[in-house]
Amino acid sequence: MKDTNISVSEFVLSCLKETDPKDGIGVVFLLIYLVTIFGNVTVILIVVMDQQLQRPMYMCIVILSVIDVTCSTTIIMKILVALLFKNTVIPRNACYVQMLMFFMHYMESLEIFLLTLMAFDRYVAVNYPLRYPSLITNKTILVSIAFMNALTVMLVSMGLSFVADFNFCTTNVLPYCFCDFTAMLRIACFKDDRYIILTSTLAAVFIVFTFVLIIFSYTKIIVAALKTARTEGKRKALSTCFTHLSIVGLFYIPLFFSYVIPARKQITNSSVTSSLIMVATIIPPLLNPLIYSLRNKEIKQTLLILSSPIH
Template structure:
């Protein structure tokens, strides 16, 4: 009976990658994963072992590194298993878990980037008030709220995902478990599923981008008042690299999540490429953009490898990124 609803105990991942691109994709994913793990793990270790880095800005950087490691570990090993050994079967429960982690960290990363942009805005525009406005307590509360808000936004997706019924197929034409794909292959015809995706993506994405762009624009205004040409160059160089990561994160995700909600279906390969760029490239780049360009972290890494002890007067100030 083709229209009979069946209980799905597992999904089959069908990674839509051309055979002539398979080797390149496997090597690229493996390289991205190794660089992401090593880079973010190094940042976390340096921040933990150096007491001079136990300050608000580095709490944000450390949290971002944790998010990036979890996000990459949630996706890339499974994708490599699918591509290398044809291990395409995923039980229903782990599939929903992977989906929930992807969406939770997607929202949490955006909120965290907004908080980090606002932190830099306060540090540059109100440097004298910064120590009283941004404390370890306020940073911990903001990180807690980031996760609470992300979980609240995720909850309707999980409810809808459990309501989906499948009567045609259990094959997901992507390299990982995804809410949009589940809706497309399900027999549940309810427009609210994809409408929810588009509306929450627009609301959170536009809101977060507004905060980020506002913060960076105010930093630009403050930078233009700097008399030193080198100072201006350093600020603008940092802002441009930060905006590059923001664009890599937001634009592909917004395209891939908003279009299905308004009735535009992307090809499996196009969707995979967009997701790889949005979810996997920024975690690899973030340690370079937010950490390795930072004098305090670079100094700590150098001393870690050379086993030299840091001195208290080496670390002071907030705007050396």
């Protein structure tokens, strides 16, 4: 049977359609959002108010918190609107804008770069402590962030140009809670698989390469800690590294299954695929303030000082 293209001016988001009751799930997402915003905004305020913390590592942490606040606000608000108000229709152009500017895939890509930069920062600090002040400076971080933003915009714009050529011959229902490249890829009609092959290859290079760099950095940190630290220091270093890697895994593994594996070969249950992406974009922002910041000795001391009644 020959496919017949349909005119698509809007998409319908099929958000957690198999979940019941939706009001209860909405309350859970709202609580997650409030805790996420509180934790990340607290970290931002602590670093901004304490000049001693305005150093490369903490600049990265602040930028990570800004990304997490933006991601959580964009995604969870969209999910809440869909669940609580049953507003699941989004114009096609608005869907593209959401993909490009607010969340999918700009913030995801930027966070991937930032996590890699943070791992490299710790690698240099542990393995080359004497050269660290000259190699990693505030200027170095700012230039790196500017470069990452430019590269991210280029990558996302490339994906958006692909989406503009998509044809839809059977449905305009996206099996996600938000606009996503993979969601459109799942329902688009192709005469060949050039888009699937190209995007999966780019995602594999991008995601796998940065993940390998992060693993390499933390492996070197662990080796250095085991060689130089005392028993307590070794235990603390191992605990910190494995905790960081667990958060990295929560972010990377769902992205790998969602973007590297071609859409045609992914799990057929769209709710599972959608849930994987939600894990990558909702859980890490919730845990990042605790893992990267509030366990940090300097940040805890600053928080105690700022919360002191005398202060």
